[in-house]
Amino acid sequence: IKKSSGCCNKLKPYLVFVNPKSGAGKAKNIYFERVCPIFAEANISDTLVFTQNPNFAREYIKSVKCLDEFAGILVISGDGLIHEVINGLLERPDWKTAIKMPFGHIPGGSANALSCCVGHLTKEVFKNLSLESFAAQSAFNITKAIPTPIDLVAFELCDKKIVHSFLSFEWAIIADVDLESEKYRYLGGLRFTLGALKRIMSLRIYRGRLSFLPTDEYINYKPKSPSIKLTRNNNLEEINHSNIFIETNNELRTNFKYLPELDKPVPNDWLIVEDNFVLFLVMYLPLISNDFLAAPEATFNDGNMHLIFIKEGITKSQLLKLLTDTENGNYLNSDLVEYVKIKAFRLEPLGLVTGQNQVSNTNGGIMMVDGERVPTGPIQAEIMPSMGNILAN
Numbered sequence: 001i002k003k004s005s006g007c008c009n010k011l012k013p014y015l016v017f018v019n020p021k022s023g024a025g026k027a028k029n030i031y032f033e034r035v036c037p038i039f040a041e042a043n044i045s046d047t048l049v050f051t052q053n054p055n056f057a058r059e060y061i062k063s064v065k066c067l068d069e070f071a072g073i074l075v076i077s078g079d080g081l082i083h084e085v086i087n088g089l090l091e092r093p094d095w096k097t098a099i100k101m102p103f104g105h106i107p108g109g110s111a112n113a114l115s116c117c118v119g120h121l122t123k124e125v126f127k128n129l130s131l132e133s134f135a136a137q138s139a140f141n142i143t144k145a146i147p148t149p150i151d152l153v154a155f156e157l158c159d160k161k162i163v164h165s166f167l168s169f170e171w172a173i174i175a176d177v178d179l180e181s182e183k184y185r186y187l188g189g190l191r192f193t194l195g196a197l198k199r200i201m202s203l204r205i206y207r208g209r210l211s212f213l214p215t216d217e218y219i220n221y222k223p224k225s226p227s228i229k230l231t232r233n234n235n236l237e238e239i240n241h242s243n244i245f246i247e248t249n250n251e252l253r254t255n256f257k258y259l260p261e262l263d264k265p266v267p268n269d270w271l272i273v274e275d276n277f278v279l280f281l282v283m284y285l286p287l288i289s290n291d292f293l294a295a296p297e298a299t300f301n302d303g304n305m306h307l308i309f310i311k312e313g314i315t316k317s318q319l320l321k322l323l324t325d326t327e328n329g330n331y332l333n334s335d336l337v338e339y340v341k342i343k344a345f346r347l348e349p350l351g352l353v354t355g356q357n358q359v360s361n362t363n364g365g366i367m368m369v370d371g372e373r374v375p376t377g378p379i380q381a382e383i384m385p386s387m388g389n390i391l392a393n
């Protein structure tokens with residue numbers, strides 16, 4: 001792990017966002033009972049903000065006149081609020097410098113993947129802790145943390161909005177489970193197991209066209225399954241994307257190194273596969289939840305996205321076995337799981353497979369960026385190496 005030359009001014013306060021509604025509603029107590037005593041001991045001051053509604057933190061960050069007054073931004077919530085903080089920073093006129101503001105996570109939500117990843121990558125013990133103890137340990141780690149460069153990923157959504165991400169892109173079964181199991185939040189980690197069982201029983205298969213740019217390491221990438229046909233460039237018929245694109249004069253596009261316009265064909269060095277998918281996941285950090293090591297080779301700043309997919313043909317019992325044994329990342333060794341490191345990808349959802357060669361194109365499935373839903377449609381993304389700074393040690 002590379003460290004940036006840390007010049008964290010201890011005298012400046014942290015800007016702390018607490019989401020009182022996250023997870024089981026414990027964030028407020030965690031702040032007062034677990035975080036405050038540790039920060040007092042460490043002489044860390046803070047400016048406390050309770051979020052009042054979705055996008056409150058995002059708008060707050062956009063409205064701060066001088067970000068430089070803060071040593072960093074801390075979030076006591078789940079991953080959704082981290083996502084807001086990153087996008088708030090990038091929606092500021094001074095986004096180029098603002099995104100370098102260090103951010104840190106103290107777990108307070110139902111899914112706290114970022115804190116799990118920090119624990120995993122810094123070799124801290126975080127498993128089998130109560131949320132309160134995990135939060136206290138994270139707060140203690142923040143007192144000695146150094147800003148560490150972290151890769152972000154820039155997405156262009158079907159409505160041409162640009163959104164940045166720090167964790168994951170989900171489609172097909174993982175996205176369905178993530179969204180459908182939100183109502184079981186109070187179950188904590190069990191929510192995913194239950195949701196997965198339900199979705200495996202009534203398995204959905206989605207048709208899609210995936211295009212991606214492999215990394216140099218994977219330049220000769222061959223899928224494990226011989227039935228997956230890789231092609232290059234678009235001799236394929238062009239997809240008629242909707243003409244409802246909103247032209248957002250978005251300066252963030254100037255950052256793009258690989259992505260063409262969303263309605264233009266992908267370049268010649270990209271690979272294309274049109275197939276039926278059961279699972280589709282892109283990770284840029286190792287863990288998607290505390291018991292799912294989805295991309296063991298991912299670090300904060302390895303500079304790659306990790307694309308994982310399973311095509312149709314897997315049986316329910318095979319899928320159940322894979323998705324209930326995810327703690328050590330061994331699932332990637334299965335012949336049924338495709339894995340490739342990439343720099344950029346585009347996914348065009350083509351519909352739900354309803355029978356032999358039949359596709360209902362009214363259901364493109366659910367798409368999630370960092371566990372937050374985005375509109376379903378053609379979507380593309382590329383890695384932004386070391387774009388942000390995370391407080392980790």
Ligand code: ADP
Binds near residue numbers: 019021112
């Ligand atoms: P959880 O782990 O419980 O999902 P998150 O931090 O991911 O916690 O937050 C979930 C969602 O709640 C996010 O979309 C966030 O924007 C939203 N949110 C933030 N503050 C509030 C609030 N005060 N009331 C309701 N929703 C909020």
Ligand code: MG
Binds near residue numbers: 151285303
């Ligand atoms: Mg990474």
